[in-house]
Amino acid sequence: MEASVNTGRVRIKSSLYSHWVDRPIRPISLRQLFFFGRTLTESRLLSSANYVRMELPTRIxxxxxxxxxxxxxxxxxxxxxxxxxxxxxAFETFRRTPVIRTVxxxxxxxxxxxxxxREHLAVIPNLVMGVLECQDLVPPDAMDKFVQAMLRARISRRVIAEQHLALTDTFNSPWHVEQPSAxxxxxxxxxxxCNAKDIIERVGKFTQDICKSLAGPDAIVPEIKIQGHVNATFPYVLSHLEYITGELLRxxxxxVMAKYNNPRQPPPPIEVLICEAPQQVVIRISDQGGGVPREIAPFLWSFNKGPRSAERLQKFRDVPTLAATMQEVRQPAGNKPSGKHRDSSLSTLASRPPDLRLGMGLPMSRVYAEYWAGGLELHSLEGYGVDAFLQISKIGNQNEQLTSRASIDAV
Incomplete structure (x- = not known):
């Protein structure tokens, strides 16, 4: 008998997509993305379109x-x-799309x-609210594995979709035939x-401004000091890196502002150390903000566990814009980070009001860091401060870290 599921609104049979589940996922690396798109021709553009056409329904x-x-x-x-x-x-839409043969x-x-x-901007808030409401129905560790698998797969689909949209924009631009040199x-x-120092400076200034806007004109925000290998560069999806560093700096x-709130005494700086090695770049962000409270520390990387889960659920319910977008609240144009910046699904994620704390910045950041074969660790000294270590693969030759078939079956 065919397996089926009834969500209350939609009933479907597994036979409609079983052969798509059996298709192997074709992972990509950053190196493949930029080498493929660097010399863009009509043939390559159509090849990209058909890769996306087949890969999206497979992953969904x-x-x-x-x-x-x-x-x-x-x-x-x-x-x-x-x-x-x-x-x-989305699965039905993409699986029915015929072969793309023309521009x-x-x-x-x-x-x-x-x-x-656009429609799927509603996925993250609905996913997290559903998980928080069902946290007593499934073992917490199993639910965290489910959420991580869903988010990592979501990243993978948006990466290949947004990359193809960006390549199409480039192809349609009048200068796409010129050799890039910038x-x-x-x-x-x-x-x-990606220059780590430049990005941290830009994101840091932006984050300082929005934190100060909430605290008031007399508030003093901590200085951000950057040292180390300040010329280190590496290929990366800029919106991913801005999100991770934005969450850590925020x-x-x-x-620090909560601990040192005397307007006559400058708070200690946030120190950023960039370390470049042959295969990786490590960014350490250190603060003296008092560290992570002991009751919160065991749940830093969880999407559904911890003493504040009920508070987080209420915040999701109280913010109407989350029903339509995970980008929360768009800031005025003048408050956006400066510099060359492509709009994407994460372009305003880190620009939410500082008082809108949803409790998912760290676990989301780790998912993004690990997606490109990197990592994110946090070491807290209670009463003193926190050291966060962001590891980035420097060469860009590592495939996207997708949930394996065995991992899917184990959930």
Missing amino acids: AHRLREMQRLPYVVVTNPHLSTVYELYYK KENEDFCKVISENL EDEFVGEVLLR NSIQA
């Missing part, structure tokens, strides 16, 4: 199967049901991709020479 099919394996009472949660329906709608057909396909990306050259969404700035 794995997520549908994983959601089907949740206990019935969990998958019928209205928030998780919404996620399921969005995924199934005009690619333009039509890009409109479909853009609409899908030091900060983009190939699609990939910035070939946490440090807010902790």
